[in-house]
Amino acid sequence: MLAKRLTAIGGLLLSFLMLSLGTNVENGQEAYFFPNLITYFLIGLAFILLLIEGNLLDWLKEIKSNLSNFLFSDASQENSKGSNNQPAPSSRYSSLYLSISQTIASPEQESIIKLKKLKDEFFALIPMLFIIFCYLNFAETIGLYTTSFIAFALITIIYTTHRPRNKTLLKNSVIALIFIGFIYLVFAVLLKLQTPSAWLL
């Protein structure tokens, strides 16, 4: 439920962001009519997502019951206990925080496992994202074919399943060279692709 609710809230926020981008414009307001129309549909869909998949009604009921517990039962407790025996305000607020956070999140075991898996995947992705970032940013300076060769070789060397990794270094570099040779043949020789002028090929 946590993931679904957060997704729906994220969708709603994204829709409002899109709407603000389309409405806060200086010139050519007319040109934003169609994108804004789409955004209204997006807001509606995000709201339905929150209503159906995020169980909005149950969520509101839970919040309402928590709030009424907080407002009325504590007050009745206060009355019964008298002015000399007041509950500590901190415990009162922490119980409210606890109940609301449970209502919002209700982190089931499944969600926790999913979150852990996502974290593992993200860490496994960091080298790949770094290679892609460098590949795109240096391709125009160093050369598209050269950076492609480096990117191919690095990806295969880092993510190879063969161990020890250093033994695959030469093999993967040769495969990278052959593959980039093929790419050069197709794009540069056959299709006459104009690549950005750079230090190397």
Added chain:
Amino acid sequence: MLDFLQYMPEVFTLWNFTILVLGTVGGLILGATPGLSPTMAVALLIPFTFHMQPTTGLILLGAAYTSTVAGGAVSAILLSIPGAPANIATTLDGNPLAKKGKATAALHYCFISSFIGGVIGVFILIFFTPTLSKWALGFGPSHLFWVAILGVTVIGSLGSGSVIKGLFSGFVGLWISTIGYDPVLGVERFNYTEHLAGGINIIAALVGLFAIPQVLSMVTPQTLPNGITKFAMESQSVVTSMMETIKRWKALIIGSVIGVVVGLIPGAGGQIAGLVAYDQTRKMSPNKEDFGKGEPAGVIAAESANNGMVGPSLVPLLTLSVPGSPTAAVLLGGLLIHGLFPGPSLFTDHAPVVWTFIDSLLVGQLLMCLFGIMISRYSRFVMDIPEFYMAAAITVLAVFGTYSVQNSFSDVFVMMTLGVTMFFASKIGFSPSPVVLGIILGPIAETNFLQGQLIGSVGEGTFNYFFSGTLNIVLIAIVVSSIIYSAYSELSTKKKS
């Protein structure tokens, strides 16, 4: 009407047939390369036709058009990356089939159904050209707007298993398509970085949204539900595949008919044909729940539809100079280069050229099927390549494929950004298909919406223009019933589970 038989021997002259074979094989290879769409393949081949006879040149372009549409299914099935927008629906069941070790069978279904759909489409082109061209011309901006919306709502019900999430993704795609210049006023919108100056290129979006999440998931630890890492590859004879395809005749008929109808509508394109056919086949199937998990009928419907639209998309082109698809628009350029001006007189003034071209489309379908089936034999080699090599190769191919569209590195940045974002969005249940379709159909929807608004404002009023008339009502009814039916199916599936 039987002129096509008279000119058939022309296709089998040594030079014409050689060009037809080369065009078909080249088209299959170009189509299978992510980023190289049929439109681009035909555009790339036009300069080669300069020094050819008009008939030979058109045979080359026609063969490339036919086979790139089918070739796009190879990467859709093996890598889950559609070679062209027309193959988006093929990924939905084709790739799950390949993952189950049935890649060869999936490719057989694809080429056999492409052949059957393609032949039906070419016969429609031969026999019904004059009648259908008049019907196709009846489509105005309001109808095309509803056709685009139908495409978005259809994919909404297919992509992620949640209708609302699918629709949401589709509308996000529509919004993304509005980045760049407004098609009527020419005002630049949402241009916050130089990379967005020209808007979002469709091929960049297609490659990014399909290829990059695939690459990223290849380098993250994955295990199949039953603990194994990979299914064993199964081989299947062509005869068995033929019998299996014919057994699913309903999917074939639905796909071919929808392909023909959508092909005739100028501007609609193969992507709508494939998706609508897939959706209708799923809805009419008794085992709906198998769709998306590797149901052969899904591949058959999508492929018979996207090849079925090839012939009919040439009907308005050859008779009225109105191209039925973006590739047909490029073909129009090819015709004009050779001094052939489409119109009613084309079939009388240049009968030998036109009829030989149409005949070559028919023979090309058969060659495409034969060569496609031959290629299918080697699918196991692609599936056996270790994933880290595939990840590296797809990354480089995605960069080159996107860059080559308009020699722009901005497209590559956009492709990568969309891809990485889609990877994380897929983790919370969003699918790339609706987003891509929204981006593809966005310009069609917006242009026709704005044109309709202008027409409506000087006549019957915008609301009446879009919501009256038989064709509008029929299209709106299909859109609404598609959403309602999908929501109902989702609810009943949830209840069952």
